[in-house]
Structures are given as structure tokens and as C-alpha cells.
Amino acid sequence: MPTNEVLLEVKDLRVHFPTGDGLVKAVDGLSFKVHRGETFGIVGESGSGKSVTCLTALGLTNLDRANVSGEVLFKGQDLLTLSKEELRGLRGKEMAMIFQDPFACLHPFYRVGDQIVEAILVHEKMPKNQAAERAIELLAAVGIPKPRDRFKGYPHEYSGGMRQRAMIAMALAHNPDLLIADEPTTALDVTVQAQILELIDKVKREFNIGVILITHDLGVVADVAQSVMVMYAGRAAELGSREEVFSKPLHPYAWGLLESIPRVDSAGERLVPIEGAPPSLIFVPPGCPFHPRCPHRFEPCDKDRPDLVDRGGGHPDACHLTIEDKRKLWAEREARRTKGVKV
Amino acid sequence: MSATEASVRPAGTPRSSGDPLVEVRNLTKHFPITKGIILQKEVARVHAVEDVSFSIYPGETLGLVGESGCGKSTTARLVLKLLQATSGSVFFEGQDITRLSRAAMRPIRREMQMIFQDPYASLNPRQTVGQVIGAPYVIHKTEGETRKKVQDLMARTGLNPEHYNRYPHEFSGGQRQRIGVARALALRPKLIVCDEPVSALDVSIQAQILNLLEDLQQEFKLTYLFISHDLGVVRHIADRIAVMYLGRVVEVASSDDLYHRPRMPYTAALLSAVPKGHSGANVAQRVVLEGDVPSPIDPPSGCPFHPRCPKARQVGGGEIPENCRTQMPPLGEVDPRHLAACWYPVEKGEGLDKAAHV
Numbered sequence: 001m002p003t004n005e006v007l008l009e010v011k012d013l014r015v016h017f018p019t020g021d022g023l024v025k026a027v028d029g030l031s032f033k034v035h036r037g038e039t040f041g042i043v044g045e046s047g048s049g050k051s052v053t054c055l056t057a058l059g060l061t062n063l064d065r066a067n068v069s070g071e072v073l074f075k076g077q078d079l080l081t082l083s084k085e086e087l088r089g090l091r092g093k094e095m096a097m098i099f100q101d102p103f104a105c106l107h108p109f110y111r112v113g114d115q116i117v118e119a120i121l122v123h124e125k126m127p128k129n130q131a132a133e134r135a136i137e138l139l140a141a142v143g144i145p146k147p148r149d150r151f152k153g154y155p156h157e158y159s160g161g162m163r164q165r166a167m168i169a170m171a172l173a174h175n176p177d178l179l180i181a182d183e184p185t186t187a188l189d190v191t192v193q194a195q196i197l198e199l200i201d202k203v204k205r206e207f208n209i210g211v212i213l214i215t216h217d218l219g220v221v222a223d224v225a226q227s228v229m230v231m232y233a234g235r236a237a238e239l240g241s242r243e244e245v246f247s248k249p250l251h252p253y254a255w256g257l258l259e260s261i262p263r264v265d266s267a268g269e270r271l272v273p274i275e276g277a278p279p280s281l282i283f284v285p286p287g288c289p290f291h292p293r294c295p296h297r298f299e300p301c302d303k304d305r306p307d308l309v310d311r312g313g314g315h316p317d318a319c320h321l322t323i324e325d326k327r328k329l330w331a332e333r334e335a336r337r338t339k340g341v342k343v
Numbered sequence: 344m345s346a347t348e349a350s351v352r353p354a355g356t357p358r359s360s361g362d363p364l365v366e367v368r369n370l371t372k373h374f375p376i377t378k379g380i381i382l383q384k385e386v387a388r389v390h391a392v393e394d395v396s397f398s399i400y401p402g403e404t405l406g407l408v409g410e411s412g413c414g415k416s417t418t419a420r421l422v423l424k425l426l427q428a429t430s431g432s433v434f435f436e437g438q439d440i441t442r443l444s445r446a447a448m449r450p451i452r453r454e455m456q457m458i459f460q461d462p463y464a465s466l467n468p469r470q471t472v473g474q475v476i477g478a479p480y481v482i483h484k485t486e487g488e489t490r491k492k493v494q495d496l497m498a499r500t501g502l503n504p505e506h507y508n509r510y511p512h513e514f515s516g517g518q519r520q521r522i523g524v525a526r527a528l529a530l531r532p533k534l535i536v537c538d539e540p541v542s543a544l545d546v547s548i549q550a551q552i553l554n555l556l557e558d559l560q561q562e563f564k565l566t567y568l569f570i571s572h573d574l575g576v577v578r579h580i581a582d583r584i585a586v587m588y589l590g591r592v593v594e595v596a597s598s599d600d601l602y603h604r605p606r607m608p609y610t611a612a613l614l615s616a617v618p619k620g621h622s623g624a625n626v627a628q629r630v631v632l633e634g635d636v637p638s639p640i641d642p643p644s645g646c647p648f649h650p651r652c653p654k655a656r657q658v659g660g661g662e663i664p665e666n667c668r669t670q671m672p673p674l675g676e677v678d679p680r681h682l683a684a685c686w687y688p689v690e691k692g693e694g695l696d697k698a699a700h701v
Binding site: 045046145189191195197198217218220256257259260261263270272274277278 | 410411515517518545546547548549550551553554557572573574575576578579580602612613614615616617618629631632634635636
């Protein structure tokens, strides 16, 4: 269960990449908190800044090539001010990351077990055979059958789901406090996705850690996250508990996302797509970045950038509409949608 | 088609039957695995598609779902005769096309087109959009002015006709997929095989393309074979759905029937694994299957799903029943218009054991 202990606090993070074509504002003024014991879901479309946020938090963006400002406080310590050596001491030890493509993350020439042993020995001095025992325990903990035999296996002998399990085992080597999962199930089939999501949830409960889950799949977030942040064009559009965001979404972009997904449990009704396409991060529209695609835009939207404001209820959003208007508009959309549903 | 044909018509037929546009009978495709450099010896076979039969009726959308490696795409390529079947037949408008020569195939190819998954890889980067969409006219030497026809198509698929001379890299993912749709539509085919057409797109764009496909189907009376691993998408667009597992079709039903009342335990597990999220479905009811899909090089005997099947274990009291292990259940009618290949179909309201081992 989520606790009050803040593990990670991001304050007004900006990550801009100067390129030949112009300044890419990948992340532009982002603030959020992740607590111990919670799964914090970040959703958004490709290019909305989800991954850059987390890579920057881990110190994995090249600071020579990017302008980074703001604060990333991990257990009270600002990661952006740490040296490379200090960051290396934290990465893999107190915070760990698993990536989308488990095929690309394991070295094809080395045995999976040896790669986990290597991850263990980076931060801890111990005899190799002891580290091997620890690796076998980890493989068993993430549900790999016959871990002692599998320890000697090569990545190509593992299936996609098992590779992702091995990656999770590696991430858990040093009992981290924070686990960042960047699209951990996107490359996997649904039945295997269900296994991996369940495993991440189990790991979170048993190790009592915080998890950041990045995904473009709203269904995944709704299933496993306690808090949700919806990102658009490098900014937070909306931030709140899962219940709030899915049952009373406040931002027109979140409405659009929810309505454009075909659902397994209802068929027939016409999808309501969001018009247009996500903006280029070099030429982000002035004002609210979503206004060119927003059906509810009005006077100030193309001029003033709305801030992420909490209007009570701990469910802030960045939009100029009043809360009364939002409630009314969402109720209308809900009514229109449920009317069309064939049972 | 003959009278015997009508009598063997599968039960999963839609209301608007008539003769099927495509009929697939006992289709099988094995890929050999060879060893040796000069003398290539076949050492094993990948059983990609195994004894698959189904029909597609004019104007309907047949969804084909399953996990990666279950043979969806191979089936699609066999239907279009882009691959030669090992055995079995594909009938297109009553004609067996599996044994036709390339020359005889050519006029039939006009009637069947394909939309591919990756709009980045399926368009030639060195051709302008006009050339890409106009290529079918050139290949099939149609009459009339190509440019005008291409621009009409572009307008119809939501592209700006003035972009006729632009190159694919100047378009976004969603627009490229529109180019792919326009190209498939160029010769006014009867059948379009859509192989994961929206999987590479963001959700907001995905909805635009799905709506476009639906509109075009209405307007041009198209028939779709729609392949996807996304059950939500298939549920939305398909009239009937065929579920594949390890090269075999294990269940065929109308999409409502399939989602409300799956009979094959694999389908039930697959549906329960989809994150439902905001619909309020209970995560606790999710059936998490054990293990992975077995290798199609050495598929299990009997029912291909038996090593992972929670229902078989339930029936046998922990053991897998003998017939599941040794005999492949036939794809038979379990409900009206609902086919399933299972010795012990899931009953109404029956919950599967939550076989979670994580």
C-alpha cells in the first residue's frame, strides 16, 4: 500500500535538446511525487516525454547534449547535482530500471546468469560463487522455472516473458527502493503481459518499493497503478489517483484518449478519435499545447499556458476550463458514449 | 457452389450468408529447418499453420487473433497466395487458387489487397506518394488518367491531394498508414487483408484509421480479414472472430458471442488477460496462464493448449485428461454459430481456476 514516504520528487523539470532543426523541448516544466509502496503510472503518446523524464531522473541523459533544469529529489537528494560517480553508486543499487525490449537488454554472447552476477558484483564485494547463488535465488524469486539450469542459459534460449523476468531479477539484485519500468510489457503478448504485471506488483508489495510504470496503454495503468500522470507534449495534463483520473477525468486530452480506445467489453459504438496529430516538440503550440486538437478551446487557450492547478481533491490538471464546465462536459460525453453502447 | 458445399458450411456463418468470398479448407503450412551447407537435410519443421479451415463472407470483417507466433500472418499470406501452402486449399469466389500459376493468379490479385503493419517499412522511401498509390494502376495497366484517380483516392482517405509529389518521410505515422490504405484501395478490390494495421500507431491516431476502414468498408462494400493481437481493436471492428493458437484455429464465433461467452479455455484466458482498466472489471478474476506458448517446431500432442490449460487440470483433478493429451479435438459447433475445438468447453458462468504462478 502507498505510504507517505516520498521516494522521488520531481520539481519543474525541463529537458531541452538543442538540435540542428531547433530546440526540442522534450520535457517542459514537469512536477510530480512518487511514494514508497505505490505504482505511479505515466501515460502518454509517443514523444510526450515519458521516457526522457525517467532517463533524466536516473542521470542517463547526456548533459553535454541537453539543457536540464529543475530538481529531481531522490530520498531528499538532488540527483541533478550529483557527479557521474555518485550517480553510478545509486543506479542499480537504490534505483533500478527495466526497459521495453528485453531482447535488446541482454548481451547475446553471455550467459544470463553471468550477466546477473555482474550486476551483483558491481555494487557488492563477494565471492563469485556466492553471487551466483544469489543470482539463482533471484531467478527463482521472479518465477523462472528450474533456475539452476536456467542460470547457465543464453538469452536466445529464453522466451520474451522469461527475458523480462531475468531483467527484473537483475533490477532487484540490490533491493532497490525505486524501480522504473519503461513500457515493460509492450513487446509481450497479452497473456505474458498479465504474468509480468502481476510479477511487478508482487515485487512492489514484497520489497515495499516504489514503482514508476511508463506505458502508452491506459488499460495497463488502470489495472496496476495507484496514481496516474497523463503527459502531453512534455507536460503533465492531469495528475491524480487512478480512481479520479479514470472515473472523473478533468483534461480534454484525457477524455479524448479514453474515448479513442476500442474496449474489449463493448462493441459497436463509433470511436471518437482526437483530431490531428501530436505536435512537434520543436514547434510546440503557444498557450495550451493541446489547444489545436481540443474541441472545447476558447479565448485564452491559444495564448496563456495553463498551469497544473489543484482545484481541491488532490487531482490537479492543466486546463483553462472551469471545474463546473469540465464536470458538465464529461457528463455529456459519458451520456453520449453509453447511449451508443450495444449490450 | 455445390450442394455438398452448403452442407459442410461451418456453423459460425453470419446472418448475411450466401456464398463465401474466401473459403479456406484444411490449410497447412510447414517451413522446413535444414542443416548442412551443400546438402541441405531437413532436420525439423515449423508447423506454422496446421489444418486451418474458415470462410469469409462478402461484406463482413473476420478478425483473426492470437499471440505472436500463432500463425496469423502466415495464414494471411497463404490466403493471398504470397506463400505456397504445404497442403489444403484456398477458394476465392469459388475458385481454388492454391494451384494457379502466376499468370492465372494475376487478374485475381486485383481483387485482393493487403495493408501492412509498419507504415514506415511498407512504403518505398524513394517513391513519391503519387507513385506509391498509383503503382497498382501501372502494374495492372488500367485505363484513364492515373493522377486524377490517385488524387481522388488521397482525398477519400483523408490525405491532401496536393501532396501528390511528396515523399513518405514527410508524413506522420497515421498519414503513412492512410497512404497504405489508399494503395490497397486503388484497384477497388473485394478483399483487403489488414495485417495489424494499427499496431504501430498511437491510440488517438489508431481510432482515426479504424474509423476510416469502417467508412471505406461501407462505401466500397469491402470484405476484411483483420489480423490483430489487440483484442479490443478486433472486438470493435470484426463481425466474427477466429482465435488461433499454435497454428490452429481453436474458436470461431460472432464477436459478441466470443467476448460474452468464450468456450475454449484459451480464449477465456486470453480475454481475461486484457487489461480492462476503467471498465471496472475485477483484476482478481484474471486468469494468468502458466508458462509460455510451446514451440511450433515440436508442438504438443493432442490439443496444443493442454500443457497450459487450467480447465483440463480442473476436469482431471490435477492431472491432464487422456483425450486432451493424445487427441486433437475437432473444431465443432458448441453453440449455434459458435465453433470451438475443445473436449471440455467452458460452461456458462463457469470460472476458470486462477492458475497464477508468478
